[in-house]
Amino acid sequence: MSKVVLITGGSSGIGKSIGEFLTEKGFKVYGTSRTPENYKNSQFDILTLDVKKIETISQAVQEIIRKEGRLDVLINNAGAGITGPIEEIPDAEIKANFETNFFGPINVIKAVLPQMRKQKAGLILNITSIAGYMGLPYRGIYSASKGALELVTEAFRMELKEFNIQMTNVAPGDFATNIAAGRYHAPLLNDSPYKKPYGDTLNLMNDHVDAGSNPYMMAEAVYKIMNTSTPKVHYKVGAFMQKFSIVLKRILPDKLYEKILMNHYKL
Incomplete structure (x- = not known):
């Protein structure tokens, strides 16, 4: 029997690539989007789901269970970027980012757990970010929201072990996707004390994604993890230096690591 997979944010970027790959491997894949009508040519089914709206989460999960009778794997991929000087990002945008990157995934997890517990089996992969391992300048809110999801996964894993439900984090580095176009960018203000360093950092971030x-x-x-009997707590996927930056943070004195980051961003 083909395993049934739910991928939030499965209409573009990393989520779409995962969905197409798993479909080719024989999995029954359901992706999600706030506007599924725009993706009628998708290689797999796209359901309506907005991670900030609990009722749409419940409806999508119940639709899958009704059609398939099970739900084996959740890939919490939906997320949003945000950039800007923390001082200048509106509170509403900070809260909205956490609603998407932190509270949203938690609510999707809560929606699938009753079915996975009933099956006595399940796998949940939370797509976080290498940026979640360090506070990056002008990406501090994004780093914080992804870092929070990394930490809550550690706790969740231990709570779910007795039900044979496994959970892991997968932290990507920079990938060539359209994430930059969907980010919230705090505007570059002419009278801002951060105008030049923020503008330069923004250009550097976009170059990294491209x-x-x-x-x-x-x-x-993700496919390899899904075929692992006992997934690790954390996985990092990306360029060597991006993954190595996490190792450096672990072994270097804080101030030296901070200096390296500031040199990298030319601050």
Whole structure:
């Protein structure tokens, strides 16, 4: 029997690549989007789901269970970028980012757990970010929301072990997707004390995404994890130096690591 997979944010970027890869491997895949009508040519089914609206989460999960009778794998991929000087990002945008990147995934997890517990089996992969391992300048809110999801996964894993439900984090680096177009960018204000460093950092971030890895690298990594009997707590996927930056943070003195980051961003 083909395993049934739910991928939030499965209409583009990393989610789409994972969905197409798993479909080719014989899995029954359901992706989600706030506007599924725009993706009628998708290789797999796209359901209506907005991670900020609990009722749409419940409806999508129940539709899958009604059609398939089971739900084996959840890939929490839906997310949103946000950039800007923390001082200048409106509170509403900070809260909206956490609604998408933190509270949204938690609510999707809550929606699938009763079925997975009933099956006495399930796998949940939370797509986080290498940025979630460090506070990056002008990406501090994004780092915080993804880092929070990394930590809550650690706790969730231990709570779910007795039900034979497994959970892991998969942290990508920069991939060549359309994420930059969907980010919230705090405006570059002419009278802002951050105008030049923020503008330069924004250009550097966009260059990193444009030069990023092929998102099918993430699809291959997810497939490999799904075929692992005991997934690790954390996985990192991306360019060597991006993954190595996490190792450096662990072993270097805080101030030296901070200096390296500031040199990288030319601050």
